[in-house]
Amino acid sequence: MHAWVDAWHSALYGPAGFYRDARGPAGHFATSTHGPSGRLFARAVATLALARGCTQILDVGAGRGELLRELAALIAAGDAELTLMGTDVVPRPGDLPGSVGWVQSAGGADLPDLGPLENTLVVANEWLDVIACPIAAVDRTGVLREVLVAPDGTEGWGDPAGTAATIGPAEADWIEQWWPHSGRPGERVEVGLPRDRALAELGARVHSGVVVAIDYGHLRGQRPRGGTLAGYRRGRTVPPAPDGTCDLTAHVAVDSLPHDTLTQQREALARLGLARANPTYELARADADAYLAALQHNSALSELQGDPLGGFWWVEKAIASPR
Ligand SMILES: C[S@@+](CC[C@H](N)C(=O)[O-])C[C@H]1O[C@@H](n2cnc3c(N)ncnc32)[C@H](O)[C@@H]1O
Numbered sequence: 001m002h003a004w005v006d007a008w009h010s011a012l013y014g015p016a017g018f019y020r021d022a023r024g025p026a027g028h029f030a031t032s033t034h035g036p037s038g039r040l041f042a043r044a045v046a047t048l049a050l051a052r053g054c055t056q057i058l059d060v061g062a063g064r065g066e067l068l069r070e071l072a073a074l075i076a077a078g079d080a081e082l083t084l085m086g087t088d089v090v091p092r093p094g095d096l097p098g099s100v101g102w103v104q105s106a107g108g109a110d111l112p113d114l115g116p117l118e119n120t121l122v123v124a125n126e127w128l129d130v131i132a133c134p135i136a137a138v139d140r141t142g143v144l145r146e147v148l149v150a151p152d153g154t155e156g157w158g159d160p161a162g163t164a165a166t167i168g169p170a171e172a173d174w175i176e177q178w179w180p181h182s183g184r185p186g187e188r189v190e191v192g193l194p195r196d197r198a199l200a201e202l203g204a205r206v207h208s209g210v211v212v213a214i215d216y217g218h219l220r221g222q223r224p225r226g227g228t229l230a231g232y233r234r235g236r237t238v239p240p241a242p243d244g245t246c247d248l249t250a251h252v253a254v255d256s257l258p259h260d261t262l263t264q265q266r267e268a269l270a271r272l273g274l275a276r277a278n279p280t281y282e283l284a285r286a287d288a289d290a291y292l293a294a295l296q297h298n299s300a301l302s303e304l305q306g307d308p309l310g311g312f313w314w315v316e317k318a319i320a321s322p323r
Contacts, residue, residue: 001155003134003147003149003158003164004166005133005135005194007149008104008248009107009240010244012087012098012244018244018245019130020244026063026066027036028246029232030310031066031126032066032263032304037303038057038070038144040274041067042067043076044274044304045057045123045273047273048121048212049080049082055082055122056082056084057121058117059087059124060087060111060122060123060202061125061241062099065182068084076097083101084101085100085102085103085112085114087105087112088104088307089106089107091104108130108131109201111198118321119209123212124211124214126215127213127214129216129226130136130249132248133193133195133250134166134171135147135186136182136191136193137187138184138187142184142185144181145160146159146160146165146167150245152244152317153241153243154242155169157216167289174191175189175191179253189223190229190256192253192256195252195257199213200258207321213315218254219255221258224251229246230250233245250297252314257315258317259315259317260317263313264310265310266306267311269305274301275297275301276301277294277297277298278294279295
């Protein structure tokens with residue numbers, strides 16, 4: 001058996017890891033960047049970039065380039081002037097527009113050389129939830145211990161938190177500050193320290209601009225006592241097993257991340273000016289295409305602002321260039 005953090009990381013990013021699968025994330029689950037809502041989501045991202053004076057967008061954990069293609073279409077239509085770049089664990093997708101830069105990454109908390117990031121909006125949609133983290137649980141005697149796992153998902157006990165291989169003093173401090181437990185047997189803790197560090201490292205790569213990580217998550221005081229680790233395969237939830245055949249994801253402790261603001265997606269989109277259209281019967285008679293487009297806009301906006309996507313957290317941090 002291995003510590004969850006190690007088994008999880010290898011299952012997603014090892015040589016035969018889940019995220020190297022040709023289908024890409026979109027073959028297994030939907031995000032804000034997919035389908036008709038992806039166009040509207042791209043518009044929100046471009047609006048944010050321009051509002052913050054950014055001239056470039058970097059998509060971290062770009063999947064197979066879904067968001068980048070929508071952004072490229074906006075640029076081609078003259079709606080924005082931005083340079084685009086993405087990174088994920090696979091080579092550059094063949095159907096990306098030639099103007100879009102691409103860097104292959106190792107995956108998880110590791111980031112590749114991303115070059116100089118000046119006036120850049122870095123967007124990481126559902127990246128942090130797939131950065132593996134150590135898992136601890138309270139045993140029958142009330143002691144919080146590292147949880148180990150076999151490839152088929154069977155779990156076993158490791159050492160007590162604070163002295164375990166992947167839950168040492170730094171992780172124990174994180175637990176105390178961010179995810180205190182009640183000592184009730186069975187309670188679980190997903191230690192977010194690797195995610196905090198990964199986002200801090202991403203921010204450190206940016207010379208000037210804004211970093212926005214978007215993910216499902218929770219706040220101190222409302223942590224899920226049984227943990228949130230889940231598996232996904234081809235649109236279905238499956239028991240989490242670190243065997244490379246399914247996604248492994250856990251909600252993000254968003255308040256422990258480096259940030260200026262935490263805003264839920266429904267509000268973030270509203271602040272960026274995304275609002276429902278009001279297609280009238282007169283419009284339907286005069287311009288059927290415009291009427292249909294307005295209905296599609298409303299449906300995409302409902303998708304992005306409803307449950308569950310509307311409850312996702314936008315974790316935002318501005319980075320000013322040093323004087
Ligand atoms: C849940 S998917 C989200 C994909 C896309 N952002 C979307 O919204 O559809 C997470 C993606 O992050 C990628 N990823 C994980 N760690 C990464 C890293 N260090 N650098 C680049 N991509 C990474 C995975 O390979 C996967 O494609």
